[in-house]
Amino acid sequence: MILKVLKISALSTILGLSLNANDFNLRGEGVDITYNEKEFTIKRxxxxxxxxxxxxxxxxxxxxxxxxxxxxxxxxxxxxxxxxKITPMKINDTIKTIGEIEVIEFIKKAQDKEDMLLIDARLPDWFLQMTIPTAENIPFTYFDKSKYPDDFYDVLEMIGVKEVSAGKYDFTDAKELLLFCNGAWCPQSTFAIENLIKIGYPQEKISWYRGGMYSWKMLNLTTTSE
Incomplete structure (x- = not known):
């Protein structure tokens, strides 16, 4: 067996640490490697x-x-x-990254439960063009309290959260959320999730469909439009 050695010029790899999408810029300079005595740059x-x-x-x-x-x-x-922008496979170890079968199971289960919410985190013009049936459009920008305070409080009401004092929230009735956007190249749903994490939303109640509309369409699953 001939072993082909791949050398990645990143300190984290030399130290035996794993790389994730935040360790380098796949849209820009990429990652320089040596493979079979040739130099390559892995990038988009x-x-x-x-x-x-x-x-x-x-x-x-x-x-x-x-x-x-x-x-x-x-x-x-x-x-x-x-x-x-390419997103990582996982946001963290608590929030689940799921696929199409799990999305369908979530939709089916949510038919009889009011505490489950499928969220299309894209802007309205994208949502109106095409979305997954039963999804509620809550644009990712609305999760940013500092820029869109009025919309932010509307979001809290939709997801079952109450602000009990400045910056303090009651998550007793927090819903089980499943968020998505355009696909693995879309950071909008991760932006929304990161803002939920900032306010202390129970992460075990958050799931993320990384494939989004791109994977959904690629598999020719049912869509709806307004």
Whole structure:
């Protein structure tokens, strides 16, 4: 057996520590490595021509023709390659990262329970374009009390939290939350979750669907639009 040695030029790896998405910038300089006596930089590749596409428009994300000519339009799929920021697989050791089967199970269970809430953390124009059935749109910006205090208190009411004094919260009736956004390249749901963590929301009541709409659509699961 020939062993191929991969040397990563990062102190944490030399020390035997694991890397996560926050240890380096996959959108920028990436990670320099030596592999089979050759130098590589592992990073996200951006086609210059693709950068001219208005990625802020949800229609440009969920449409497009990258398949061979002549295929029925419903068979043509798009793959997002140049937008957003890569998220880690786990937010922490308490909050669960889940997949499509678990999302479906959550939706099914939530039909008979008012203390479970599926949250689409994207901005309204994305939500209106397409979302997962039963999802409530609570934009990630609303979780930021410092910038959107009025919206923040609306969020607290929706998720079953009461502010008992300045910066102190009662989580007795806190709901079980499942948050998602556009996909593994979308940091909006993690932003919302990080703000929930800041106020002390019970982390065992938070789940995260990392794949988001991208994975949901890739598997051709049911969507709804307004």
């Amino acid at each position: 590749m951006h086609d210059e021509e693709c950068k001219t596409i208005n990625g802020a428009d949800p229609k440009n994300i969920w449409s497009g023709n990258y398949a061979k000519e002549g295929l029925p339009q419903k068979c043509v799929k798009s793959f997002v390659t140049t937008v957003g």
